[in-house]
Amino acid sequence: MRLAGVAAASAVLLLVLATSPSCHGASSHKITDILALHPYFTEFSAALTSTGAAAEIDRRNTITVLAVDNAVMAQLKAQKLQPKDLEHVIYLHVLLDYFDATKLGSIQGGFAQATSLYQATGKAQASEGIVNITVFRGGRVAFALSGPSNALPAAFYQKSIQEAPYDIAVLQVSALIWSPAPLAGAPAPAAVPPPDAAPRLADLLFKNGCGGFAGLLDSTADAAATFERSAGGAGGLTIFCPGDKAVAAFNPSFRNLSADDQVALLLYHVVAAHYSAQSLKAINGDVNTLATDGSKGYKYNLTVHADGNTVKLSSASTSAAKVTKTLVDKAPLAVYLIDAVLLPRELFNNGQGRTSPAPAPASSPAHPPPPAIAPASPPAHAHTPPDLAPVVAPAIPPTPRRRPAPTPEDTPAASPDAEDSQPPADQKNNGARDTASWSLGTAVAAAVPVIVLLVLL
Secondary structure, three states: OHHHHHHHHHHHHHHHHHHOHHHHOOOOOOHHHHHHOOHHHHHHHHHHHHHOHHHHHHOOOOEEEEEOOHHHHHHHHOOOOOHHHHHHHHHOOEEOOOOOHHHHHOOHHHEEEEEEHHHHOOOOOOOOOEEEEEEOHHHOEEEEEOOOOOOOOOEEEEEEEEEEOOOEEEEEEOOOOOOOOOOOOOOOOOOOOOOOOOOHHHHHHHHOOOHHHHHHHHOOHHHHHHHHHHHOOOOOEEEEEEOHHHHHHHHHHHHOOOHHHHHHHHHOOEEOOOOOHHHHHOOOEEEOOOOOEHHHOEOOOEEEEEEOOEEEEEOOOOOOEEEEEEEEEEOOEEEEEEOOOOOOHHHHOOOOOOOOOOOOOOOOOOOOOOOOOOOOOOOHHHHOOOOOHHHHHHHOOOOOOOOOOOOOOOOOOOOHHHHHOOOHHHHHHHHHHHHHHHHHHHHHHHHHHHHHHHHHO
């Protein structure tokens, strides 16, 4: 009876586990119920339901929803989008990974990428459903599409609405991540300005498809300050911005550089002059970059050359980086998207970099040795057999000489280096003494085998 009861209880337990949501990997949240607690998200909640995004969110685990309030949704509704376009917009605001406030603040390198629900539908072209997450100084976090978009400002994180660790996070953001071009007669979405503290140049790069590079720049205070100062220069500025994929792949190597070398690498992507797309093709040579510092001998030159209609930039990389798109070309600023991170030769081509200057050439000794003088007899280190020298030298005392008592320098057996530094007269005496020591040592060495043989017999 007891065994039967245990079996029955086990069967009930298995049935409960089998029918529980966690057993099937189903989520334990319902997005519309979460948003219903906040009346300023009613329009966004309705859009999630009408596009089918709510059902997708409810059946998934490890997900982040970037919610916008009714004011932002009113701007979107004014465009009177087709259902497929509305789906595109809303699905971009659902990330298939978990990001709560704590995780956002601990993103390594201040830059990460996340796959959106739109990318997972298979409708996205290439990586247009990938969302960049950039952490700026002061903890500001921005979300934007990977690659150039319709120039919408970045959507900045505002606050957390709900967090269930590694299940779902609902975050409020300041603006839409993306929106299609408005239809004729429909007003464009009002630009939601970023915080006043946002670096102007870094934000411009971020909004033009350079989120990864902008994140590196903003996390490197000295480089950001130099960018801002140079942007107001009389000659203008030309920036070569690596694409987000290139930055993401290079990020581990960037973090391994010293602080000074990180600054140098970022400044290496900027030329202190405005080069239009046409004038860029006419350079065909080296140009100085913001990392160039003639007073310290830092060249950091970048080689620019045209290959047909393609502009290539040669650095320490095995292959030249290519300019793939003109993002901004309006004096005094030009920004070009490139397909690789530029590597300064001074840092990556067996160079020493800013923090490790090349060693100075070996200087001459303060007191050069006297010219070599041929000794009167062969020196010990030139003729003594290597296997006998260690045995004989410690055992043979100095040979008595008929002259005043030797000085302390003459008493011990002289080493080769010491002999070379003796004056010529002492070299002659030492040579004679060493020759005698060598002769006696040779005799002793020759006698040892005979004595050993007699003992054995």
